[in-house]
Amino acid sequence: MVNIKINGIEYSVEEGTTILEACRANGIRIPTLCWLKDTNTIGACRICVVEMTGARSLVAACVYPISKFDEGKNILTHSPAVLESRKMTLQLLLSDHNMDCLACARSGHCELQELCRELGVDNSTYFEGVKNEFDIDYSSKHMYRDNNKCINCRRCISACEKVQGIGVIGANERGFNTEINCAFNMDLADTACVSCGQCIAVCPTGALSEKDDTDKVWDALADPDKIVVVQAAPAVRASLGEAFGYPMGTPVEGKMIAALRRLGFNAVFDTNFGADLTIMEESNEFIERATKGGVLPMITSCSPGWVRYCEAYFPEFIPNLSSCKSPQQMSGAIIKTYWAKKMGYDPKDIVSVSVMPCTAKKFEIGRPDQSASGYPDLDISITTRELVKMINRAGIRFRDLPDEKADSPLGNGTGAAVIFGATGGVMEAALRTAVWKLTGEDPSSPVDFTEVRGVEGIKTAEYKVGDMTVKVAVVSGLANAKKLLNMVKNGEIDVHFIEVMACPGGCVNGGGQVIVPADVRNFTDIRAERAKALYSLDSANTLRKSHESPDIKEVYENFLEAPGSHKTHEVLHTSYTPSNLSK
Amino acid sequence: MAFKKSVVAFAGTPEQEAKLKAVIDAEKGHKGALMPVLQQAQEIYGYLPIEVQTMIAEEMGIPLEKVYGVVTFYSQFTINPKGKYKISVCLGTACYVKGSGDVYNKLSESLGIKGGELTSDGLFSLEACRCIGACGLAPVMTINDDVYGRLTVDEIDGILAKYRG
Numbered sequence: 005m006v007n008i009k010i011n012g013i014e015y016s017v018e019e020g021t022t023i024l025e026a027c028r029a030n031g032i033r034i035p036t037l038c039w040l041k042d043t044n045t046i047g048a049c050r051i052c053v054v055e056m057t058g059a060r061s062l063v064a065a066c067v068y069p070i071s072k073f074d075e076g077k078n079i080l081t082h083s084p085a086v087l088e089s090r091k092m093t094l095q096l097l098l099s100d101h102n103m104d105c106l107a108c109a110r111s112g113h114c115e116l117q118e119l120c121r122e123l124g125v126d127n128s129t130y131f132e133g134v135k136n137e138f139d140i141d142y143s144s145k146h147m148y149r150d151n152n153k154c155i156n157c158r159r160c161i162s163a164c165e166k167v168q169g170i171g172v173i174g175a176n177e178r179g180f181n182t183e184i185n186c187a188f189n190m191d192l193a194d195t196a197c198v199s200c201g202q203c204i205a206v207c208p209t210g211a212l213s214e215k216d217d218t219d220k221v222w223d224a225l226a227d228p229d230k231i232v233v234v235q236a237a238p239a240v241r242a243s244l245g246e247a248f249g250y251p252m253g254t255p256v257e258g259k260m261i262a263a264l265r266r267l268g269f270n271a272v273f274d275t276n277f278g279a280d281l282t283i284m285e286e287s288n289e290f291i292e293r294a295t296k297g298g299v300l301p302m303i304t305s306c307s308p309g310w311v312r313y314c315e316a317y318f319p320e321f322i323p324n325l326s327s328c329k330s331p332q333q334m335s336g337a338i339i340k341t342y343w344a345k346k347m348g349y350d351p352k353d354i355v356s357v358s359v360m361p362c363t364a365k366k367f368e369i370g371r372p373d374q375s376a377s378g379y380p381d382l383d384i385s386i387t388t389r390e391l392v393k394m395i396n397r398a399g400i401r402f403r404d405l406p407d408e409k410a411d412s413p414l415g416n417g418t419g420a421a422v423i424f425g426a427t428g429g430v431m432e433a434a435l436r437t438a439v440w441k442l443t444g445e446d447p448s449s450p451v452d453f454t455e456v457r458g459v460e461g462i463k464t465a466e467y468k469v470g471d472m473t474v475k476v477a478v479v480s481g482l483a484n485a486k487k488l489l490n491m492v493k494n495g496e497i498d499v500h501f502i503e504v505m506a507c508p509g510g511c512v513n514g515g516g517q518v519i520v521p522a523d524v525r526n527f528t529d530i531r532a533e534r535a536k537a538l539y540s541l542d543s544a545n546t547l548r549k550s551h552e553s554p555d556i557k558e559v560y561e562n563f564l565e566a567p568g569s570h571k572t573h574e575v576l577h578t579s580y581t582p583s584n585l586s587k
Numbered sequence: 588m589a590f591k592k593s594v595v596a597f598a599g600t601p602e603q604e605a606k607l608k609a610v611i612d613a614e615k616g617h618k619g620a621l622m623p624v625l626q627q628a629q630e631i632y633g634y635l636p637i638e639v640q641t642m643i644a645e646e647m648g649i650p651l652e653k654v655y656g657v658v659t660f661y662s663q664f665t666i667n668p669k670g671k672y673k674i675s676v677c678l679g680t681a682c683y684v685k686g687s688g689d690v691y692n693k694l695s696e697s698l699g700i701k702g703g704e705l706t707s708d709g710l711f712s713l714e715a716c717r718c719i720g721a722c723g724l725a726p727v728m729t730i731n732d733d734v735y736g737r738l739t740v741d742e743i744d745g746i747l748a749k750y751r752g
Contacts, residue, residue: 171650177659187655
């Protein structure tokens, strides 16, 4: 332990603690901009500077580890020199920022804006001079990058390179000319970006944002000739409440459904139905592969970011990918085939919308071999954040809404479906149904497979089912996927079934979820908090296994016949192709 | 976005590629191997076009952007080859005071390229340099081994015409 003083008050802190953490633990919040705990610790932005006895200049609190040589030193966290320096840093950042705040996608949730308010920046043009003028990259389907709002904090780079192991964006040139861009300034769409949106989730400003597709939804809703239907993914209900003042981890399923109905959708469905359907098909596919000598390990295909990653970086694993469409696409396919027929609608008149925690879903809806009815399975995919915008724009007072239920069929899901949104959830859901099937459809087959829960990047477990041993692995975050796939390739691990989620912690921490500022992100485990909401919905559900869902039974009886049937292959399964985009 | 590709077609030989692979094999695994690899690659090819950077990225198992980021950070690296005539304008203090900035801008305008670039016919490349020790002749530029002193903006087009032949 080291004895130090913070603003003259004595504290004893563990050696190696950073100044920032020591202050935080003792009630002082040091503002930050570039710092992301464990991910981006470069001490570059100088917002977190403090004064320290004996130091010849201000020190960056985020990267300064307190050592025994600091015994007795005093740290000043809000002295005039500190406050002046922080303010000047912000003013210098503003000198090369386009300050289009009123019309900015991030207005109100911008960390730069918030710091300017907090640190009393009263003159945004204090330093006037030449400004960079960058082209905006609109090339991708899911996002755009406006470097005129970028502050070069490199948080996006750390998310892309370290968390996801990809690195298609980085810092080019130097000094004033530095910009975050792709190699040779090529379009993001020409790189092997997987569309996960983790860069957007960590961007402190409006430099990175999803493509806003809400106007398309408003237009559809206003068109009297269209039947506009919507589905919302499991993870959306675990994050949406944050935008309306609920604590992180509050499930808001009923209010979410009520809000969608009030926006004017003709039918409100739940992607949980598609998730249950995925489990029916995927568990069947796994049993087929395992018992008939198919390609193993089988790898899940629900996460479109992961699928893109596999196609670009590990094409040799394409035969391992489950042929199942994702829950979004399965729901979409059933809406325009079974439901359209049942209701007497022409699928061409249906506009199918999804609300997703994910930016890659915007890409997925345009993939080939995803048009079961002859029309795209999905027409528009919006993120949780875009839904928040729509709710607010429509003047819907979210907290005052009653809890409502989705329309049936295609609106009900089991507990197995709702945990899809957390890492390990798909695996657990698949095991619930696969083990039931392999043990002679015993209704008392196990429900809880807790070994695959939790936020660790790589989890493994082994289950004895009848005379079979099923070895499973669960990974989230693509850097972890890379690690595991290399182990499989090198024969260092023997595994039959792998779940991969592109985003760390799974969809609850998806790139389309409500933005969490670094100041909260650095001290809260978003993945664990939001997952709690889903596991609470699972345990509260009387139906915990996908095959128990009455909606699922209805659709198989009247339309799909049986899991793995010819019909399901037409409607619910898809194919993949290697991509050779620039890596 | 403005895709910054080299203006001349890549014409690397199998010998050059073999040399580059040998360099990478020797350096791979060392910490900070990218710098020496890039330096030697530039010696082998004379410049670092996308084709060479892609080979380096793939062989070293690092993203292309990481290679490009380093190449554009250090002024010693170039993604364009040098022209048949390499124009260097001194922007050192004495030359600058005597108007070499205008000379440089005039060259850039006449050639239609920025510093570090190459004209599409491969004839001229332009770069700024610091003091070449001929301050008495300020402002100074060199074209290969020819030195031009006491330059004025009006002389530039005439000088370029000589080399265009």
